[in-house]
Amino acid sequence: MPQKVRIALDAMGGDFGASVVIPGAAISLRRHPDTEFLLFGDRAQIEAQLARYPAMQAASRVVHTDVAVGMHEKPSQALRRGRKTSSMWLAIDAVKKGEAGVAISAGNTGALVAMARFCLRMLPGIDRPALAAIWPTMRGDSVVLDLGATIGGDARHLTALAVMGSAMASVLFGLERPTVGLLNIGVEEMKGHEEIREAAELLRAMNLPQLDYIGFVEGDGIGRGAADVIVTEGFSGNIALKAAEGTARQLAEYLRGAMARTLRSRIGYLFAKKAFQALRDKMDPGKSNGSVLLGLNGIVVKSHGGTDAEGFAYAVDGGYEMVRYDLLTKINQMLNRDGSALASAQTAQEAVS
Structure with missing residues (x-):
């Protein structure tokens, strides 16, 4: 019988706290009955929710703990006030102590990144964490990173993102050698910032066995599924994410309005209801909820703060998969295969400079 997956939850995180976290975890538990939970937060609020879900x-x-990190607290303030006492910190610390395989929070992103980095520390050779998420595309799913954990990044940082993103795609999609593209304003080699062009040279020079670098990918290539892994720094990645989520909601509103405009369109909707439901499900940002913080010596998943229970359940599902299929070990193996991928990056950078 396989060992159970233990998940630490910041039950007070997000816009709705335990009223979403507990029902969402209960949904995921039905899909993954070999899960156990450590719940950190106000006992009265948590137990009031648990009473509705006996299996959970x-x-x-x-x-x-009665300390919770506010959604608008500055990371430095949250770290000073909530270190070692907040529900967010305690969930992360459970991963550090080996009491849980993953920590999941819908709380303040900046605070989560700061606390996770301070508590878990970075993997050898990695300078900064990155938020990576599953992105639905026209040909399946892709991994996109960084979606806003940190801003900016040199060529070596982008190369590290490529290696870690490939490990994630390999684990979640079962790919032996995922394709990797660098997000850029054009596919021509002379376009883009110097850091992106240098990262492209590095990835070509390294010719890593664990990933297949295919070149630059423009913004529309993300939705087309141009690569299994799309790499960018956090500023442009976060803009791309928010733009895609806004576009999905905009299209859903357009469809809703068009279907209700006339009697003929309402009748047409009845005949095409299943097709429209499938489209709505595909475009639903909640079904892609949950970004993993890569580069840490432990697994931390960030859920959208305003998600509902179903959306939070998808974040818990993602955390479960990353523990069950040992994402952290896979990343370490890729970073250290044939010596060190990042040491190879340094050598390659010297060769092309």
Whole structure:
């Protein structure tokens, strides 16, 4: 019988706290009954929710704290006030202590990045964490990173993102050698910032066995599924993510309005209801909810703060998969295969400079 996957939840994180976290985890538990939960937060609020979900109650242990990180707190303030006492910190610390395989929070992104980095530390050779997420595309799913954990990045940082993103794609999609593209304003080699062009030269020179670098990818290539892994720095990655989510909601509103405009369109909708439901499901940002912080010596998943229970369940599903298929070990193996991928990057950079 396989060992159970233990997940640490910041039960007070996000816009709605335990009222979304507990029902969402309960949904995921039905899909993955070999899960156990450590729940950190206000015991009264958590247990009030658990009383509605007996299976979730039986699979959970509650650790009380009355300190929660506010959604608008500055990372430095949250780190000073909530270090070692907040529900967010305690969930991350459970991963550090080996009590859980993954920590999941819908709380303040900046605070989560700062606390995770301070508590878990970075993997050898990695300078900064990155938020990576599953992005639905026309040909399946892709991994896109960084979606806003940090801003900017030199060629070596982008190369590290490529290696870590490839590890994630390999684990989640079962790919032996994922394709990797660098997000850029054009596919021509002379376009883009110097850092992006240098990263392209590095990836070509390294010719890593664990990934297949295919070149630059423009913004529309993300949705087309131009590569299994799309790499960019956090500023442009976060803009791309928010633009895509906004476009999905805009199209959904257009469709809703068009279908209700006339009697004929309403009748047409009845005949095409299943097709429209499938389209709505594909475009639903909640079904892609949950970004993993890569580069840490542990697994931390960030859920959208305003998600509903179903959306939070998808974040828990993602955390479960990353633990069950040992994402952290895979990343370490890729970073250290044939010596060190990042040491190879340094050598390659010297060769092409």
